[in-house]
Amino acid sequence: MFAVKPYCMDNSIQLALKDWIPYKFVTVNDAECCRWLYLGDTPFTAPFFDETISHCRSLPENSQLISTLSSPALLPDWAVQIESVAPTAIIFHISRCGSTLVSQLLALQASSIVLSEVPFFDELLRRGKKEDNNDTLTILKAAVGLYGAKRNGQERNLFIKADSWHIHFYKELRQLYPAVPFILLYRKPDEVLRSQQKNRGMQAVPGVLEPEIFGFNREAIVQMSLDEYMAQVIETYLLAFTEILATDQLAIPVNYNQGALEIVRIIAAATSLEINGNEMEAMQQRAGFHAKFPGQVFAEPAMQQPVPAYLEKAFELYDAVEKIRTATKAQ
Secondary structure, eight states: OOOOGGGGSSSSSHHHTEEEEEEEEETTTTTTEEEEOOTTTOOOOOOOHHHHHHHHHSSGGGGGTTEEEOOOOGGGHHHHHHHBOOOEEEEESSSSSSSSHHHHHHHTSSTEEEESSHHHHHHHHTTTTTOOOHHHHHHHHHHHHHTTSSSSSSOEEEEEEGGGGGGHHHHHHHHTTTOOEEEEEEOOOOHHHHHHHOOOOOGGGGGTOOGGGGGHHHHHHHOOOOHHHHHHHHHHHHHHHHHHHOTTTTTEEEEGGOHHHHHHHHHHHTTOOOOOOOHHHHHHTTTTTTTSSSBOOOOOOOSSSSSOOGGGHHHHHHHHHHHHHHHHOOO
């Protein structure tokens, strides 16, 4: 029960689904459905994908009077009929460590699709913990194909910036994409925590995300302060990084302090991404501004406070990841 613009209905799936994406699950008459969103000519250049969704919902094709629904089971059949770009790399991160700016720089290339923290992907991954994993992963891979559809014919690369907690879905994502480089972006724990203190994300507030994602006990987290909780979240991220780097040759550790342009160069080398002179010049100009507020020049004072006891374990793991990175770089 999918509805699109009338003139598309008699043409191929490729044309009928052009500029449409499934963006959330809804229940209609006791049946689970995907609600679709019309994109028009909106590019995927906003810092976060929910901003793209907010913009597109104002388009007339997305009026609540129009029913744009389908069964989730149809996504795999439709995705194989769409000309799309396979993932070039997936960027994992521990939050507030430059991933947004890096994704913004990559999005300056007309040949690159950048999907930054897509809510639909997150919903599928998290529900996969509760339901039939195989079916969920099949739908997730189809959704990635639909989001990576070629819309202007120039697209050759697809970068996915995951949510920070998606590192705990590493096994599922590696199962789907065994040959795709995974970028592991991290930063000093006290700097991450300071940023979260200013504006806390979903992962920084106990109970907003399922504690099981992090391996937490529900009763135990109630006793923690917000900073103690976030410190333990960071621990889980960095511990996962160390475990992945021990076995995965396609996992690449990158430190925030290497700088956004150098991180892009590392990603380019790992993925054979070509960046021409004009694109690099545009990236250099963009790199001097705030990732989430492109009109603001970025400036951040260095940390000078002593490390609190609840961050000590996180720093041990940070040092372990640093040791792996520097050893790898030296080879």
